[in-house]
Amino acid sequence: MxxxxxxxxxxxxxxxxxxxPTAPHFTTEVGPAEFGRWLGDVGPDEAVSAYIHVPFCTALCLYCGCHTRVVRRYAPVEAYVAALTREIDLVAARLAGRPVLRHLHWGGGTPTMLRGSDLRRIAGHLRRTFAFAPDIEIAVEIDPRTLTPADVETLAAIGVTRASLGVQSLDPEVQRAIRREQSVAETARAVDWLRFSGIAAVNVDLMIGLPHQSVANVVATVDHAVALAPDRVAVFGYGHVPWMKPHQRALPEAALPGPHERHAQFEAAAGRLVRAGYVRIGLDHFAAPDDPLARAAAAKTLRRNFQGYTTDGTRTLLGFGASAISSLPGGYAQAMTDIAAYADAVARGELPTTRGLALxxxxxxxxxxxxxxxxxxxxxxxxxxxxxxxxxxxxxxxxxxxxxxxxxxxxxxxxxxxxxxxxxxxxxxxxxxxxxxxxxxxxxxxxxxxx
The missing domain is CATH 1.10.10.920 (Arc Repressor Mutant, subunit A)
Structure with a gap:
């Protein structure tokens, strides 16, 4: 270029x-009534996927563009779990039967902030609502800094098959700027724990375009990632949108790479991954040749949804939790982003849909x-x-x-x-x-x- x-x-x-259409074009014309009708149209044995949103973290990374908040006590998280299970029950009451769940993604925030008992509680509600496919993929997003062996034991117990580790950058100067300090050792330790527990499929998420990043330190981070032998690597471009995410204003804007440097960083990362044997997937993903994502790309069956590139070919994705978006044949429906308003709605027995779009x-x-x-x-x-x-x-x-x-x-x-x-x-x-x-x-x- x-x-x-x-x-x-x-x-x-x-x-x-x-x-x-993209989420900024959603309107309040789609609400609980419309979403409820779309749920009623889901076939009793239809294959579907689901997303669970956990909007809490122990600390806020300055690059973050997710709907999440920092909590110091567990009480708000515990109350949220109660609301989340009620929402699952509300959706179950509107389905014609027990659809077959083929893909389940736990995202956030930090899903592993949940206590083991709460992870099991949510998983139990899902199993009562859906018939889990024998080959279901259950993926979870993980912060290696806070992961414990007990967390991994719980993830294995609820059937997790794939874990995505947030890494972004392993350069100390970059980590200080984005307020996410994470060592190579604790990242490798998390991978070891996961594989020992039987969760063999591991993804690593990296970023380019962060403050103080250079081609040299991006490649160094990629080298550390490759040494972990992940099944997939994503190399996302940092999206600087401080008008939407005010905490990004705390980043040293003068240290952000420009378009030329960002392009050089990404191509250097891509070249290193391809030389390591990974297949380049779409815009920003890389997969081992025998990974399902690489096979889907070769077969032209690759799909894209709110979690990025996926092998998920279902027509219906049901999002649970504050801010979560559902995608159905009729259109998109998004839950309230305000956690208190979300909890109040489900406590009243209402679907928490606040906006969406009929296709x-x-x-x-x-x-x-x-x-x-x-x-x-x-x-x-x-x-x-x-x-x-x-x-x-x-x-x-x-x-x-x-x-x-x-x-x-x-x-x-x-x-x-x-x-x-x-x-x-x-x-x-x-x-x-x-x-x-x-x-x-x-x-x-x-x-x-x-x-």
Whole structure:
């Protein structure tokens, strides 16, 4: 990628496209009644996935963009668990039967902040609500700094099959700037505990674009990660959005790398991982060749949802907890982000849905195109449009003209109605996808930069 192209497109603010339409376009037109109707349409034996949101941490990392809060006492967490189990019961009462749960993701915040008894309690409510598939994937996000052997024992007991370890950077200067000090030793110790317990699938999450990061210390962190032999590595670009996350203002903004340096950091990390034998997946993921994610990418069955790249092919994702988003054939439904308001709603016996979006035919068409680009770096517009009963020329005439302009820059390659993002341009796949985002221009969303 040339420096001129980085200057031209690297500062664009575009969505990460873990959904389409994206969350900033949700409205209050979708509430508990609409979500309840969508739940009633879920088939009694339908395959579904679920997400559990735990919005608590023991300390706030300054780069964080999640819905979470710091707690010093367990009482608020205990009260939240009670609300969460009530919400699961409310959803269960609206389902026609016991759908088959194929994927379950515990996210946060820090899910392992929960006591073992509370993790088991939530898992029990889920097992009463859903029929767990024999080959279910149960994933959990972990902070290695606070993980204990007792935590790992509980995770194994509730059936966890995959753990994602937050690492971000192992450089001491970067860690001090982001207020997340974590040693190589405690990270390796967490991996050892997990594998000893039988949780063999381990992911490592890294970041580029943090204060004081350089190509050298990014590569050093990648080398430490590779030494752990994880099954997957994600290399996320830090999204600096202090207008949305005020705590990010405490970061030393002058020490943030610019687009050129961020691109160099990411490509250096990617090169190191590829040389170590990992397969490059979509925008920012890497997987061992025998990992299900790599196999899905090769088979063109890779998917993208709110947790990022996934093998989850279900139509319905049910989110539980404050701020959690559900995705159903009818549309998206998000719970209240305020924890107290969320708990009050479920205590009244109400679904805590506060906003969402009912999908139109055009939304579904564009979602398929954007997901195809984000996952496969290529789409056949004729094939996708044929499934939706339209033609590419009628549906995407303005978009095709914009793609031609991007093709002249080398960002995409166009052959008729087949669009591909060259491998050397994959860092700009979000910009290429944004061409098909009919809601982006003039919309309410404020996003991170493309590089």
């Amino acid at each position: 040339t420096p001129d192209l980085i200057d031209r497109l690297g500062g664009e603010r575009v969505p990460r496209y873990t959904s389409y 139109t035919r055009d939304d579904r068409l564009r979602r398929d195109v954007i997901e195809g680009l984000m996952c496969d770096l290529a789409v056949d517009l004729d094939e996708i449009c044929g499934r939706h009963g339209v033609t590419a020329d009628s549906a995407f005439a303005p978009e095709l003209a914009r793609l031609d302009a991007m093709a002249r820059l080398g960002v995409v390659a166009r052959s008729g109605h087949r669009i591909a993002v060259p491998d050397e341009m994959r860092s700009l796949v979000r910009s290429a996808s944004a061409v098909f985002d009919a809601r982006l221009a003039g919309g309410p969303g404020r996003h991170s930069t493309s590089l």
